Amino acid sequence: MIAIDTALALQAPQLMTTPPLLTMAGVSRRYGDVVALQDVSATVYPGEVLGIVGESGSGKSTLLRMMNLEDTPDAGDYRLALPDLSGNLFDLDRFARRMLCATRIGIVYQNPHLGLLMKHTSSGNVAERLLIAGERSFATLRGRAREALGASEFPLERMDARPIELSGGMQQRVQLAKAIALEPALLLLDEPTTGLDVSVQALVLDTLKRLQRDRAITMVIVSHDLGVIRTMADRVMVMRRGRVVEQGLADQIFQDPQHEYTQQLVHAKL
């Protein structure tokens, strides 16, 4: 506890005074007998990267799906501090949710098949986002798709290839381009590098880091790979069996884990 307090005191003062971008409180979700999330609360400040770690089945992806408004919890409150938005976002209707997700939230799934239309072109996948948001100029669509793919360090000469013809790393870059095309306020990443080989993984992480630095996008990144979290995250949340067992600044969690489970996790990794 003391460790947390001193760490917070060392943060830049502006981080303390800006209100959080994302506030989630008391989110619970059961699927039949399975408790996927139990009273989960989270806050993410503007420009910050929150890392979520935890064993398989601990509810990480479910939590991310909630943040992307793809699913509604049994109970809980979810707010984003954005203009024209107020109240519990879980109360929004389907249409409002879809517009909000399309325009303000970007997501990269672990499985590219979930996030991409495999039979359409890569640039088209990015353009679709802009189309949903109402962009109707072909030249603008083309230009912004190119720009987003470029920012994701996707090889532009292949921008009209179909994702199904691309390597896993390139598919993740298309997902990323799609996610950032509308300059979302919040970028959600579910195991963005899992399944990629180590060198490609490093390149994708580089891209993410650079995006984070250049655009100061607020990110939530889920991974069971502590290395990824350590590279990316400012703050870390540790989940187990649908609950948050520990959270704090990344350095503190990695150097001085408090919870027994976190200790095991960190030591297993080291």
Add this chain to the structure above:
Amino acid sequence: MTIAALTKPWQALSYGFLDASAKRELRRKMLKAIAVPGCQMPYASREVPMARGWGTGGLQVTLTLLRPSSVVKVIDQGADDSVNAASIRSFLSKVSGATETWDTTAATILQSRHRIPEERLRADQVLVLQVPNPEPLRPVEPNMSIARQMHADADYGRLWLILYEQIVRSGRVMQGAAYPSLVNGRHVMTPSPIPRWDVPKLHMAQHLTFLSAGREKRLYAVPPFTRVEPLVFSDIPYQVEDHAALTCHRSGLRGYFMNEIPQDDGSAQFELSDSHLGIKAIRQAEGSAVEIGPTWYENGKMPQ
């Protein structure tokens, strides 16, 4: 007094072929379709003495609308004299007592496959289009229940995506017939396989249009004075077929949708697709007192 005196004489068929409950079903769905322009209404499609896929959907709507004073015109690709159009028309008149016509301006109900006549339809006319595939989302979403949800959400991004990719691949929109169009700013519909040339005729038209697919059991409508806007990018204008400068080799008319007739020497001649308009023009040139109604296109252009 006998009971026989109080009842109608025995008839082999219901008036207008369809029985009363079939007509009620169709009328209910037609009214719903008018209430929500462009939205597909499922209906209980009946057997009619024609194979599915030959215009049974259009036929059922027409049969429901007919009365003895109706005047019906039926065209197939613009022609009144094709076998299919002729047999549908004679069937319609036989079961309803309606009058047959080839003249667009004389008709009260027009059933059509693939074309909208060139003469402007009026508020007292109803157009019935035969539709093979009513679902504009089919190319992007094979699962029809998801497609219905996409309509509910007005989630049409992927239709635009197809157009985007056609332009990327070919430099232009390749969609020829059945150009997806937004109705009343809300539902995207397939305007049946009419050419691009005919789609603007539906926009803010005076007449009521029904579109009906018998095999797929769906009908939808464009009520009078309803916006029908083809999906187009703001910087790439909608283009109709390049027929404005073609001349019909039989009637001499120019500036309408033409059929191409390949010649032995490899060249091509053109003939009005709206065949009765051609006939009227020829008769007029021969000195008969024939009246050609105002047309949608003037000098090959559709006035805005």
